[in-house]
Amino acid sequence: MSLLSRLLPTPGRSAILLVIWLMLNVTVSLGHIIFGSVFAIAIPLLCAPLQISQPRIKKPLKALKYFFMVLGDVVVANVQVAILVLGPISRIKPGFVAVPLDIKEIRPITILASTVTMTPGTVTAELSKDKRYLYVHVLQMPDDEQEVIRFIKDRYESAIKEMFQC
Amino acid sequence: MNFWLELTVSVLLMIGGIFVLVGSIGLFRLKDAYTRLHAPTKATTVGLGGILLSSVIYMSHLQGYINIHALLITLFLVITAPVTAHILAKVAMHHKVKTMEPTQNEGLVDTAREQKSVDDDAGSSSDN
Numbered sequence: 001m002s003l004l005s006r007l008l009p010t011p012g013r014s015a016i017l018l019v020i021w022l023m024l025n026v027t028v029s030l031g032h033i034i035f036g037s038v039f040a041i042a043i044p045l046l047c048a049p050l051q052i053s054q055p056r057i058k059k060p061l062k063a064l065k066y067f068f069m070v071l072g073d074v075v076v077a078n079v080q081v082a083i084l085v086l087g088p089i090s091r092i093k094p095g096f097v098a099v100p101l102d103i104k105e106i107r108p109i110t111i112l113a114s115t116v117t118m119t120p121g122t123v124t125a126e127l128s129k130d131k132r133y134l135y136v137h138v139l140q141m142p143d144d145e146q147e148v149i150r151f152i153k154d155r156y157e158s159a160i161k162e163m164f165q166c
Numbered sequence: 167m168n169f170w171l172e173l174t175v176s177v178l179l180m181i182g183g184i185f186v187l188v189g190s191i192g193l194f195r196l197k198d199a200y201t202r203l204h205a206p207t208k209a210t211t212v213g214l215g216g217i218l219l220s221s222v223i224y225m226s227h228l229q230g231y232i233n234i235h236a237l238l239i240t241l242f243l244v245i246t247a248p249v250t251a252h253i254l255a256k257v258a259m260h261h262k263v264k265t266m267e268p269t270q271n272e273g274l275v276d277t278a279r280e281q282k283s284v285d286d287d288a289g290s291s292s293d294n
Contacts, residue, residue, distance in 0.1 A: 023234045078185060078212040081204060085192035094201050095270030098277070117248035120208040123200065124248075125255035135277075137200045137255060141270050 007041060009048050014040040054107040058165040066159045073119050073155075081120040084140055095141035096125070098133045099149050101157070108160050109134070115156050122148070171227055175220045182216030189213055198265050199258045203251050210247045215240060 008014050021036035022028060057063050084092060103109055109131060113124040116136055126135040138148050189209025196202045218236040225233035259275050 020238065023238055026231070026234065074211050078208050081192075081208055082185065082188045085188055085195065085205065089195055089197065092196070092201065093270065094198075094265070096274040097271065098274055113252060114248035117207060117251045118211060118244070120204055120211065123203050123207065123255050124252050125200070125259050135259070135274060137203070139201055139204045145271065 008044070010044045010051075013044050017043055052106075055105045055164050057163055059163055062159070062163045066163060069159070070115055070118065070156075077120045081139060092139065093141045095138050095145065097136050097138060097141075097145050097148050098128075099136055099152050101132055101134055102153075103157060103161060103164070104131060105164070106131075108164050112152075112156055112160055116152060122152070171223065175224050178216045178220035178223070182213050182218075182220065185209060185213030185216065199263045200255060200265060203255055203258075207247060207251050210243050214243060 018033075018036045018040040021039055022032060025032050101109065101112075103112065109127065113127065113134060116122050116124050116134070121139045123137045124134055125137050127133070128135070136148070136152070142148065186209045189205045192205030192208070193202055196205060218240050221236045222233055225236070262275065265275075
């Protein structure tokens, strides 16, 4: 058991590597499974010293739900931004907001920042050094900037908090 | 190739094409570096997503097995696109790139650059 856990410090990551290797070659032949397994074992071992311990996703189902929620949001927001871009430019009122963060660890913050950037209309620009604020550039600023902050916090941050149970 | 499959592939291609076009138009029309960043993030998500999905459907039909190469492209795009956008915005912020005329809360650029506390600055930035 200890040998197994030493060989596979991160079983999930190894599995993902193997699957991606097989997907890249579009095959499930034995040779590629063996070859992919060698990579799947060697790469996490080589990268193990680089790791910083991170909180794990405690609720995978919540993560899946979050993924589809973001997917839907991306499509809706895309149409909104497309209309904005094609309309008169003078109507666009960009602005910056500082979103106060409740989550503290780097991994949840990374997911939140990526989500905010992926959903068109908002791009994260900077994270304050004490990790308490996320600076976000908004393409179309509503009259009340709290609206944007509330949207990001209620819709994404709370979901991420549930996912990581922190 | 039956009609419905062809229709799905064409519709996805159209949607993808339109969004990539809109992304490029946005890149051309918008006025400053920050707003321009919004256009490519849009093009990569729905635009390329649509094109790649249609490629998956078409190639799977043509070859008789599910072709997942294109899905991998989507995966890598989804991982890398936000990081690039974030870094570009960060660099723009630290280089004090000019912002568009009606940009609100411009003071936050300095707050972020100098890592000042937002709380001290909140009073002065909210009335801009």
